[in-house]
Amino acid sequence: MKCICGIDSGFTGGITFLEKDTGNILSCDLPPIEEYFLADGKTKRRRLDIMAFLKLLNDFNPISVAIEKLNDRPNQGGMFNFGKMYGEYSAIIQTQGYKFVEIPPQTWKRALVGTFPKGTLVADKKKAAIEKAKELQPSFQFKDPSFVPTKRTKVAKDHDGLAESYLIAEYHRRCLIESL
Secondary structure (H helix, E strand, O other), X not given: OXXXXXEEOOOOOEEXXXXXXXXXXXXXXXXXXXXXXXOOOOOEEEEEOHHHHHHHHHHHOOOEEEEXXXXXXXXXXXXXXXXXXXXXXXXXXXXXXXXXXXXXXXXXXXXXXXXXXXOOOHXXXXXXXXXXXXXXXXXXXXXXXXXXXXXOOOOOOEOHXXXXXXXXXHHHHHHHHHHX
8 A cells, every 4th residue: 555644843743644545544643752861861852753753654654755844934932943853854754765745834735724814823824724634534533642631621632733744645645646
């Protein structure tokens, strides 16, 4: 079975594998993250678990991997870590010989979610992406799989990283089918 992979980079992103011909979701999960300590032994950090990601790629063996292209977003915090993970993803994908495609966020969002008026909040754009993913895959729950219920929050929220990784993969799948 041939499959496509879509990646929304970052700690809160997602990785989706779709069956190429049907678009069925084979896997849609959070990126494998590991925690480690800096040399001082006290400061904890997170990073992409490279070996777990490599195993995931090799288990599904996609014919092509699409990753959301990193854009320069001035004055946004966390861009260093986002860029670092993007670099790690792209390096692993390319060194393993997988076909690699960068898709600008505006491209897949315009094609699948639609356009937004200038000034639309990021949260509203993410909500629209979640709604579109649910529309295309009504039986799949785009929920945070690591969610633990508390007294205040009993139900997992929709996870935009999972929805967006799915939409990136679906956009790429459609482009591949059209090019045949």
